[in-house]
Amino acid sequence: MDVVASSSSRCPAPVVRQVTCKTVLNKCSISDYSLNCYVGCAHGCGYCYARYMQRFHPHEEPWGCFVDVKTNAVEVLERQVRRLPPGAVFMSSACDGWQPLERTWRLTRECCRVLLEHGFRVDALTKSALILRDLDIFAKGNGRVGVTVTTPDERLAALWEPCASTVAERFEVLARAHDAGIETSIMFGPLLPFLSDNEASLDALFEQAARLEVDVIWVDALNPRPKVWESVRATLQRDFPDLEERYRRVLFAPVVRKAYVKALGEWARRAAKKHGVLDRLAGCP
Numbered sequence: 001m002d003v004v005a006s007s008s009s010r011c012p013a014p015v016v017r018q019v020t021c022k023t024v025l026n027k028c029s030i031s032d033y034s035l036n037c038y039v040g041c042a043h044g045c046g047y048c049y050a051r052y053m054q055r056f057h058p059h060e061e062p063w064g065c066f067v068d069v070k071t072n073a074v075e076v077l078e079r080q081v082r083r084l085p086p087g088a089v090f091m092s093s094a095c096d097g098w099q100p101l102e103r104t105w106r107l108t109r110e111c112c113r114v115l116l117e118h119g120f121r122v123d124a125l126t127k128s129a130l131i132l133r134d135l136d137i138f139a140k141g142n143g144r145v146g147v148t149v150t151t152p153d154e155r156l157a158a159l160w161e162p163c164a165s166t167v168a169e170r171f172e173v174l175a176r177a178h179d180a181g182i183e184t185s186i187m188f189g190p191l192l193p194f195l196s197d198n199e200a201s202l203d204a205l206f207e208q209a210a211r212l213e214v215d216v217i218w219v220d221a222l223n224p225r226p227k228v229w230e231s232v233r234a235t236l237q238r239d240f241p242d243l244e245e246r247y248r249r250v251l252f253a254p255v256v257r258k259a260y261v262k263a264l265g266e267w268a269r270r271a272a273k274k275h276g277v278l279d280r281l282a283g284c285p
Helices: 050-055 073-080 107-117 129-138 154-160 167-179 199-211 228-239 243-252 253-273
Strands: 002-004 013-017 025-027 033-035 064-071 090-091 123-128 144-147 183-191 214-220 281-283
Touching: 025 144, 064 123, 090 107, 107 123, 107 129, 123 129, 123 167, 129 144, 129 199, 144 167, 154 199, 154 228, 167 183, 167 243, 183 199, 199 253, 214 253, 228 243
Parallel strands: 013 064, 033 090, 090 123, 123 144, 144 183, 183 214, 214 281
Antiparallel strands: 002 013, 025 033
16 A cells, blocks of 8 residues: 655655564664664665665665555564563664654554563664654663764754754753653764764764763764665765765775774764763774
């Protein structure tokens, strides 16, 4: 069944399909489990790593222009939690669980509720202020609310993440989650080479993390994962044509990349130390 979802004026409505799934809670390399109530994401981020999912779920529409809704996700999860041992669940690994459609479908909210009620830990990571709706659920269980920020510059964020919440709104998520007594995290990444990876940007990001008393911090460099370069290159050609060749070298020239990643890690650790949060830095290039 194909329908068109409503959208804001700045974001095209994705093609939405209702599908069913056999499992929704799956083993994961970055946590005990991951859970995705949707295939596809309408945030339209130019660097999105989840594009690889089109290998397993082919669509005529480009990534960012479709979303498959797993309409039976909650019912399937309720069966799975009765037979799987509790563990940490990453929400979500191949989509943003709080993308615009979630406002209507509420699948991520209900899955978080089921997980927390059955003794699982939920580690949420999103670019959407919609997660504020669900702080009541996280406050009752073993969960952590996290946001992704690639740049402190709202103008840059709007170019690379056109349909995500603003940077200010994401920081507000952390502030309100902290005030509610919920553990918080932030992912600074993927940092954008020559745009948001300089020392001034990193200093501004870590200053915010310290101010918000974030519990866990990660820093990630842009990676040439499958189908990512094509999208990044299109964004560069549209908005930053002079950077295309420099990005190509950072991503694909081994010597250049090694030096770049090393320097980025050093800058990040320096900024973390300056702002007194080095002990909270859980991942860094």
